Amino acid sequence: MNAITLDNITKTYNKGSILAVDKATFEVAEGETFGLIGPDGAGKTSIFRVLTTLLLPEGGHATVAGFDVVKQYEKIRNCIGYMPGRFSLYQDLTVEENLYFFATIFNTTIEENYELIRDIYVQIEPFKTRRAGKLSGGMKQKLALCCALIHKPVVLFLDEPTTGVDAVSRVEFWEMLKRLKHQGITILVSTPYMDEAALCDRIALIEGGKILSIDTPSDTMKKYPGKLFAVKAANMHQLLKDLRSYDGTRSCFTFGDAMHLSFKEDTYADVGNLTSYLSGKGHQHLEIAEIPAGIEDYFIRITEKANG
Amino acid sequence: MDNIAIKADKLTKRFDDFVAVDAITFDVKQGEIFGFVGANGAGKTTAMRILCGLSKPTSGSAFVAGFDVYKDAEKIKKNIGYMSQKFSLYEDLTVMENITFYAGIYGLSNKEIKERGAELLDRLGIKNEAKTFVASLPLGWKQKLAFSVAVIHQPKIVFLDEPTGGVDPVTRRQFWDLIYEASDRGITVFVTTHYMDEAEYCGRVSVMVDGRIDAFDTPANLKKRFEVDSMNEVFYQLARGAKRKAD
Numbered sequence: 001m002n003a004i005t006l007d008n009i010t011k012t013y014n015k016g017s018i019l020a021v022d023k024a025t026f027e028v029a030e031g032e033t034f035g036l037i038g039p040d041g042a043g044k045t046s047i048f049r050v051l052t053t054l055l056l057p058e059g060g061h062a063t064v065a066g067f068d069v070v071k072q073y074e075k076i077r078n079c080i081g082y083m084p085g086r087f088s089l090y091q092d093l094t095v096e097e098n099l100y101f102f103a104t105i106f107n108t109t110i111e112e113n114y115e116l117i118r119d120i121y122v123q124i125e126p127f128k129t130r131r132a133g134k135l136s137g138g139m140k141q142k143l144a145l146c147c148a149l150i151h152k153p154v155v156l157f158l159d160e161p162t163t164g165v166d167a168v169s170r171v172e173f174w175e176m177l178k179r180l181k182h183q184g185i186t187i188l189v190s191t192p193y194m195d196e197a198a199l200c201d202r203i204a205l206i207e208g209g210k211i212l213s214i215d216t217p218s219d220t221m222k223k224y225p226g227k228l229f230a231v232k233a234a235n236m237h238q239l240l241k242d243l244r245s246y247d248g249t250r251s252c253f254t255f256g257d258a259m260h261l262s263f264k265e266d267t268y269a270d271v272g273n274l275t276s277y278l279s280g281k282g283h284q285h286l287e288i289a290e291i292p293a294g295i296e297d298y299f300i301r302i303t304e305k306a307n308g
Numbered sequence: 309m310d311n312i313a314i315k316a317d318k319l320t321k322r323f324d325d326f327v328a329v330d331a332i333t334f335d336v337k338q339g340e341i342f343g344f345v346g347a348n349g350a351g352k353t354t355a356m357r358i359l360c361g362l363s364k365p366t367s368g369s370a371f372v373a374g375f376d377v378y379k380d381a382e383k384i385k386k387n388i389g390y391m392s393q394k395f396s397l398y399e400d401l402t403v404m405e406n407i408t409f410y411a412g413i414y415g416l417s418n419k420e421i422k423e424r425g426a427e428l429l430d431r432l433g434i435k436n437e438a439k440t441f442v443a444s445l446p447l448g449w450k451q452k453l454a455f456s457v458a459v460i461h462q463p464k465i466v467f468l469d470e471p472t473g474g475v476d477p478v479t480r481r482q483f484w485d486l487i488y489e490a491s492d493r494g495i496t497v498f499v500t501t502h503y504m505d506e507a508e509y510c511g512r513v514s515v516m517v518d519g520r521i522d523a524f525d526t527p528a529n530l531k532k533r534f535e536v537d538s539m540n541e542v543f544y545q546l547a548r549g550a551k552r553k554a555d
Contacts, residue, residue, distance in 0.1 A: 039476030041447050137348045164473055166347040166502055167540060168547040192474045193503075207476065236509075237488055253481050256505035256538055257527065300477050 001066060003155050003186035004028035004051060008060035011046045011209075016058075020046040022209040023060065028155075028188055028202075033181050035200035036190040037295070043209040044190040045085060048159045051188070052082045065154045078106070081148035085160040087140050091133030095124055095143055098132050099150060106151030116183060117146045120176055138169045145176065149185075156180065158189040162196065174199045194296035203295070207303050217295060224293035224301060226250075227269045230258040232287040233278065242281045246274070253300060258287075260297055311338045313465050313496035314359060318368035321354050328354040330519035331368060336512075338464070341487060341497045343507045346516030347547040352500055353469075355516070359498070360467055361385045373464040386415065389458035392469035396454035399443035403434065406442055407457055414461035428456050448479035455486050459495060466490065468499040472506065484509055504540035515543060518552045 004027065011021040021043045028034040036044045049055040051064055053073035061068070067075040089098045099121075103110050114121075124142050127135065132143060141161060148156060158177075162170045174196065177187060189200065197203045198217045205213040205220070213220060233239040236259070243252040243261055248268025252261045263269050271288050278286055293301075314336040321329040329351045336342040346352045357363040359372050361381030370377045373387040397406045407428060411421040429435045432452055442450060451471065459466050468487075472480045484506065487497050499510065507513050507527060514524040523530055523546055530542045 039447065039479070040474035042476075160474075164348075164470070164502065166350075166547065167504055167543050168347055168550070171544070192476075194477065253478070254484065254505075254509065256508040256540075257531075296477050303476065303478065 001030060002027040002063075003030045003032070004034075004062075004064050004188060006047070006051075006060065006062045009047070009050055009057045009062050010059035011043075011050055011055065011057050019209050021050070021057075024206075024209075024211050025060075026204055026211060026214050028186060030186055031181070031184050032201045033177065033187045033189065033199075035197050035203040036188065036206055037192075037194060037197045037203050037299070038190075038206035039192050042206045044206060045159055046209075047206075048082070048084075048157055048188070048190065052080060052157055053077060078151075079154045080157060081151070081153035081155075082157045083144050083148045083159065083161055085163065087144060089132045089140070089144055089147060092131055094129050094131055095135070096128040098143060099146055102147040103150045108151050110150065113150055113152045116152055116180075117149050119179060120149075121146050137165060138172075141165065141169075141173065142176075149180070153185065155186045155188065158187065160190050160192065162191060162193060170196065194294070194299060197295045205295075205299055205302065207299075212302050213298070220295055220298055221293050224298045226262055227266050228291055228293045228297060229261045229269070229271075229274075230255070230287075230289050230291045231261050231274075231278075232258050232285070233283040234285045235283065238281075239278070239283060242278060242283070246277060248274075251300070251304065255294075255296070260291075262301070312336070312371075313338045313340070314342075314370070314372050314498065316355075316359070316368070316370040319355070319358065319365050319370045320367045321351075321358060321363070322366045327519050329358070329365070332514075332516070332519075332521045334514055334521060334524055336465075336496055336498060338496055339491055339494045340511045341491050341499065341509065343510030343513035344498060344500045344516070345502075345504075345507055345513060345543060346500075347550050347552075349552050350516040350547075350550065351519040352516055356467060356469060356498075356500070359384075360388060360390060386461075387464050389414075389461065389463040389466040390469070391454050391458040391466070391471055393471055393473040393475075394469075397442045397450060397457065400441060402439050402441055403429070403445070403453060404438040406453070407460065410457045411460050416461055424460055428460060432456060447475060448482065451475060451479060451483055452486060455483065455490075459490055463495065465496040465498060468497065470500055470502065472501060472503060480506075504538065504543050507539040507543070513539065515546050517546055517550050522546050 006024050006026055008023045008025055009021055010023055012019050038044055050057045053069050053076050064076045065079050099110055120142050124139055162173055202216050204211050243249055243259055248263045250262045250264045252259050312335050317333050318331040320331050344352055358365050358377055361384035372384045375383045407425045408421055429438055472483055491497055512526050514521045527539055534542045534545055
């Protein structure tokens, strides 16, 4: 059985004038870690709110753990954990009090499900008498995850758990998710960081309320049409301008210390011609190499198309 | 001294016995794009607040646009621009109202507001949206507008606090085009980010760990020193050793 199903879910705001989610359809298998990848405003949070029964969809059907999000919302609320994007614990309760509060609401005790949160909780236990509002960002995030897990949910919803979190804490957070996956929990997670997509079993790319692609991370990258090249030179700023005005260029974007260049047709993908063009423009220390596309490359490619 | 936009020497900020910023020393050149990165809680925000004239240091010295952070905080505020992802524009004001409001705050005359406002709308290609509420603009436009408003008074330095968080990949890159243009016009850019690919776009980068600056160099030199291929790995190696993150 699928842990989550969406069938043509549509959500609008402002009496229908803003289309936030446009006929979203996907399934998440039991025990799967599924990523919703897209920028702010893509519709990720609206999908989370429909699935966690906080918003009613205008159209379509959805189920979580086999229950209908409209008719059986109470059953869903009992068996899911939800970590919203904005910190939503009680700031003036301590770490321990927050955890106790959430356990009690779900008719359970901290002791009963301690095994599930132990790895995470031990990291914040030294601060258990501190008020939640006084914790650092990384600590708040760990406490919120503990509170979302304390009733041993069947499905865990994590809405942008790593936004604004530094690169080291992000790696640690994904390590925690991996351990939860081994416990059999289904996880729906959203992120604007494309590099985190690779850590999911499957990902949906979403933009403007539309699901653009659903696949495993590696198959998503393989869908990139045509060839892709990484180009480096001494003057990167000038290189970008010159590559964009090159005849065969379809698109060129900066990716860290290199430019990622795609051509209108693969017949233009001639390293020799490109090298002489760039040398003619006075570029030095040129490096040009064909590379496999990443998820961010593919995302840019399909959203460009979507934007016309 | 003329071509130095920011100079900090053993700059320190304590809160009781907690050393938030621990004797940091660095300088930023006029027109440079300077990346200020560090883990959550490393002390970036505290340091940035001092440099913007919003908080006094405990010891050490810092000069911003030639002004002393102890004595000339008000002059510093007039000579800098500031933008963050979290707060930048008023959603329930129109595009032009936001421009007028900020330009007014920065002390521009009505004539200047009119001229530069028109020029700004023209450059961003949003002339027809002057009377649109900011709330209904696409995120990418909001970002560009917020940046343009932050430099409308032609400051010597603009501080950008995580300007691209959550922004889509194309807009994120277009935003950097604006940063380069500002830098070409001679504006010094002081930028914080959690995207380590963006650290690669900076002229020089400082990495803060536990209140200290543990590394400060060009991206190329930092990668060479740590024998890695990306700034992400440089950051990971430095920040992994942080003690403060547990707090």
